[in-house]
Amino acid sequence: MQNTKITLYFSKDSCAIASMAALEEAELRFDATPVGMSPDGAGDDAFRRLNPRRQVPVLTVGERIFRENGAIFRYLNDLRPQAGLLPIDSDEQIRASEWIGYLGGTVHPAFRLLFRPQRFVGFASEAQQALRTETRSHVQKLLDELDAELTGDWVLRQRSAIDFYLFVFTRWAGLIKALLPNRLAAHRARVVELPAMARALAREEEAYATPPIAPSLSS
Ligand SMILES: N[C@@H](CCC(=O)N[C@@H](CS)C(=O)NCC(=O)O)C(=O)O
The missing domain is CATH 1.20.1050.10 (Glutathione S-transferase Yfyf (Class Pi); Chain A, domain 2)
Structure with a gap:
C-alpha cells in the first residue's frame, strides 16, 4: 500500500526518461509532471525551489526531494528491491x-x-x-x-x-x-x-500531446 505522494518532474526527450522507466519498473503510482525547458535550464520559480540546479529529473516523495538519475535509482531500489533496478552482488x-x-x-x-x-x-x-x-x-x-x-x-x-x-x-x-x-x-x-520503458515513453508522449508545454530538446 503506497500512501505517500510521488511525483516525477521531467522534460520531453530528456534524461528523466530513465527515472520514469525505473518508477514504472518498480510499479509505483506516481504523477509525471512536465517541466518547460529554456536556455537557462529547467522549470519556473516553483520548480527551482525543488532544484536550484534547474535540471530534471527531480523526484519528490512526500516532503523528500531526490535529484540525479543515479540517486533516484538508488532510492527506488531501496524502496522496491524486488524490482531489481540495481544489482545485489x-x-x-x-x-x-x-x-x-x-x-x-x-x-x-x-x-x-x-x-x-x-x-x-x-x-x-x-x-x-x-x-x-x-x-x-x-x-x-x-x-x-x-x-x-x-x-x-x-x-x-x-x-x-x-x-x-x-x-x-x-x-x-x-x-x-x-x-x-x-x-x-x-x-x-x-x-x-x-514494458516499463514502453509505459514511460507513452506517458511522456501523452504529457506533451496537449499544449501549452512546448517540446524542447534538453540536455
Ligand atoms: N546527471 C544528471 C543530469 C541532469 C540534466 O542535465 N538534465 C538535463 C535534461 S536531460 C537538464 O535538466 N538540463 C537543463 C540544464 O542543465 O540547464 C542526471 O542524470 O540526472
Missing part, C-alpha cells in the same frame, strides 16, 4: 556505480555541448558551428567505445536501471542522427520493448 553494484558515473559525468556532458552550445561558446553562429562539428565526432567516438563495452544483452550481467540510463544516450544518438553501432542499436531496440 557487490562487484556488480560497483560496476553499476561506475556506469552511472561515466554516463552522467562523461557521456551526458558531451551531448550537452550539442544541445546547449550557447552555454559554452556564446551566441555567435560560427563558434557554435565549430563546436558542433568537433563535438559530433567526439560523441561518435564515445558511442563507438560504449558499443565495444557491451558484451551481453544488458549493460550489467542482469537487466537493471543502467539499461534505462544508457537508453537516454542511444535515443539522443537518433535525435542528432549519429551512427549507432550494431550492439548499441540492438540494446536500444531491446530497451524500447521493455
Whole structure:
C-alpha cells in the first residue's frame, strides 16, 4: 500500500526518461509532471525551489526531494528491491556505480555541448558551428567505445536501471542522427520493448500531446 505522494518532474526527450522507466519498473503510482525547458535550464520559480540546479529529473516523495538519475535509482531500489533496478552482488553494484558515473559525468556532458552550445561558446553562429562539428565526432567516438563495452544483452550481467540510463544516450544518438553501432542499436531496440520503458515513453508522449508545454530538446 503506497500512501505517500510521488511525483516525477521531467522534460520531453530528456534524461528523466530513465527515472520514469525505473518508477514504472518498480510499479509505483506516481504523477509525471512536465517541466518547460529554456536556455537557462529547467522549470519556473516553483520548480527551482525543488532544484536550484534547474535540471530534471527531480523526484519528490512526500516532503523528500531526490535529484540525479543515479540517486533516484538508488532510492527506488531501496524502496522496491524486488524490482531489481540495481544489482545485489557487490562487484556488480560497483560496476553499476561506475556506469552511472561515466554516463552522467562523461557521456551526458558531451551531448550537452550539442544541445546547449550557447552555454559554452556564446551566441555567435560560427563558434557554435565549430563546436558542433568537433563535438559530433567526439560523441561518435564515445558511442563507438560504449558499443565495444557491451558484451551481453544488458549493460550489467542482469537487466537493471543502467539499461534505462544508457537508453537516454542511444535515443539522443537518433535525435542528432549519429551512427549507432550494431550492439548499441540492438540494446536500444531491446530497451524500447521493455514494458516499463514502453509505459514511460507513452506517458511522456501523452504529457506533451496537449499544449501549452512546448517540446524542447534538453540536455
Ligand atoms: N546527471 C544528471 C543530469 C541532469 C540534466 O542535465 N538534465 C538535463 C535534461 S536531460 C537538464 O535538466 N538540463 C537543463 C540544464 O542543465 O540547464 C542526471 O542524470 O540526472
